[in-house]
Amino acid sequence: MHFLVGLDGDSNGPHFTFDRDGLTIGREPHCEVVVPDSAVSRQHCRVCMTADSATVADLGSTNGTYVDGTRVLGTAPLPAGSILQVGPRLFRHERRRRDEMEASRDLDRDLENASRYIKSLLPPPTREGPVWIDWLFMPTRRIGGDALGYHMLSDHEYALYLVDAAGHGAQAAMHGVSVINVLRNRALPRTDFRKPAQVLKNLNAMFQMDTHGGMCFTIWYGVYDAADRLLSYASAGHHPAYLVAPDRARAIPLQTRNLLIGAAPDAVFRSQSIAVPAGASFYLFSDGVFELTTRDGVEWSLRDFEPLLTEAPLPGMSETQRLYQATRRIAGTTALADDFSLFVATFI
Amino acid sequence: MELETAEAGDAATKIILRGRLDVAGVDRIETRFTALSAAAGRNTLVDLSGVSFIASMGIRMLIAAARGMQLKKRKMVVFGAQPLVKEVLDTVNLSAMIPVVADEAEALRALTV
Numbered sequence: 302m303h304f305l306v307g308l309d310g311d312s313n314g315p316h317f318t319f320d321r322d323g324l325t326i327g328r329e330p331h332c333e334v335v336v337p338d339s340a341v342s343r344q345h346c347r348v349c350m351t352a353d354s355a356t357v358a359d360l361g362s363t364n365g366t367y368v369d370g371t372r373v374l375g376t377a378p379l380p381a382g383s384i385l386q387v388g389p390r391l392f393r394h395e396r397r398r399r400d401e402m403e404a405s406r407d408l409d410r411d412l413e414n415a416s417r418y419i420k421s422l423l424p425p426p427t428r429e430g431p432v433w434i435d436w437l438f439m440p441t442r443r444i445g446g447d448a449l450g451y452h453m454l455s456d457h458e459y460a461l462y463l464v465d466a467a468g469h470g471a472q473a474a475m476h477g478v479s480v481i482n483v484l485r486n487r488a489l490p491r492t493d494f495r496k497p498a499q500v501l502k503n504l505n506a507m508f509q510m511d512t513h514g515g516m517c518f519t520i521w522y523g524v525y526d527a528a529d530r531l532l533s534y535a536s537a538g539h540h541p542a543y544l545v546a547p548d549r550a551r552a553i554p555l556q557t558r559n560l561l562i563g564a565a566p567d568a569v570f571r572s573q574s575i576a577v578p579a580g581a582s583f584y585l586f587s588d589g590v591f592e593l594t595t596r597d598g599v600e601w602s603l604r605d606f607e608p609l610l611t612e613a614p615l616p617g618m619s620e621t622q623r624l625y626q627a628t629r630r631i632a633g634t635t636a637l638a639d640d641f642s643l644f645v646a647t648f649i
Numbered sequence: 650m651e652l653e654t655a656e657a658g659d660a661a662t663k664i665i666l667r668g669r670l671d672v673a674g675v676d677r678i679e680t681r682f683t684a685l686s687a688a689a690g691r692n693t694l695v696d697l698s699g700v701s702f703i704a705s706m707g708i709r710m711l712i713a714a715a716r717g718m719q720l721k722k723r724k725m726v727v728f729g730a731q732p733l734v735k736e737v738l739d740t741v742n743l744s745a746m747i748p749v750v751a752d753e754a755e756a757l758r759a760l761t762v
Contacts, residue, residue: 446705465705466705467705467706467708467709468672468705468706468709469672510709510712510713510716511716515709515713516709517708517709517712519705519741537742538708538740538741538742539740540740558739558742558745559742559745560741560742560743560745560746561708561712561741561742564712564716564746565716565745565746568745568746600702600733602733602736603736
């Protein structure tokens with residue numbers, strides 16, 4: 302059986318079966334697959350099963366039909382596993398037996414349940430006290446290894462952290478969650494959790510690759526002391542977090558160059574500190590936030606994403622939503638290649 | 650992702666990688682990469698000049714192979730990374746474990762350090 306599987310945000314969308322009669326994708330209500338978006342033509346393209354696989358024919362659309370990023374001229378093959386793009390919507394062509402499709406749906410449900418579990422570990426956003434916290438966690442369909450969190454170490458000290466385990470799937474997710482649970486429950490022996498370098502050192506001792514299925518991870522860990530307005534932090538293999546002053550003139554990168562966790566048992570970890578002005582904003586995010594491909598096929602890096610941090614907040618919209626929507630506009634799609642994990646704090 | 654090998658001096662094997670070192674790319678070559686880097690008695694140079702993208706699994710593959718070589722008192726050196734790939738290698742501080750240098754000549758010199 303041939304299917305087009307809608308790829309939408311953090312989960313698989315609907316499945317559309319097609320055969321030799323094919324199906325039409327477009328904006329008009331009578332199309333078999335309706336995409337109600339102004340970037341989609343009334344009758345945009347048609348997908349048909351062939352003797353060997355499938356084809357897609359562009360029906361003279363204004364904005365084009367794309368297969369794996371290549372514009373379709375006339376009719377083109379649509380191999381199993383390829384990604385069809387119609388306007389902002391993505392579909393994956395799958396060819397499965399009926400029992401395989403049902404097993405795949407079961408797996409998708411399990412991965413969605415795993416995503417829900419990871420989200421459930423996060424304390425809710427808050428706008429009380431000296432630190433206002435918001436976060437956005439959008440796991441990719443295949444679920445990645447991102448996990449983030451925060452908790453109070455005392456009545457004036459806050460621990461903030463983001464973990465990114467290598468790879469995707471259940472193994473990476475389990476690894477990330479293991480680390481987060483160790484941090485949340487302060488389950489590292491002989492560790493002062495107010496000292497970031499010590500936390501990383503002892504995480505490294507606990508999570509060496511050869512005793513954890515060859516897995517390693519990057520981490521950013523920081524402790525904000527509201528009493529003296531000091532943020533101490535250490536990162537291991539992780540790109541910087543950023544501190545943006547109230548005037549939003551500059552985004553200060555916060556990073557210490559330490560080896561990622563699990564790679565070497567004798568690794569040394571260093572931390573740094575920075576004074577935090579009242580009203581400053583703090584941004585901590587995974588590489589899935591900025592590692593995207595633009596509509597023009599340009600690969601973004603952190604350097605391309607940085608300017609978005611100092612842009613003015615939008616009235617009525619949270620910073621997490623502002624940045625999420627900005628990156629999706631640039632990528633031209635809501636589908637995620639990697640987990641989107643973003644943590645924003647305001648130090649009152 | 651493609652993998653080729655070549656000789657690099659008397660005491661080193663050069664592994665040339667081309668393509669994307671993402672999950673699919675690593676899956677394709679990891680077994681062969683690990684076996685080549687574990688070959689008895691040889692250091693390994695890894696040519697990244699043809700690698701356009703490296704994900705966490707690619708980093709993990711390099712580290713795992715380098716750890717295995719270190720146990721046998723042999724070295725791995727990585728060279729030729731393109732700017733975006735080099736940025737990732739710098740972010741994870743890979744050079745704390747595996748020398749990351751500009752070109753093959755420098756990589757051969759790094760083996761003697």
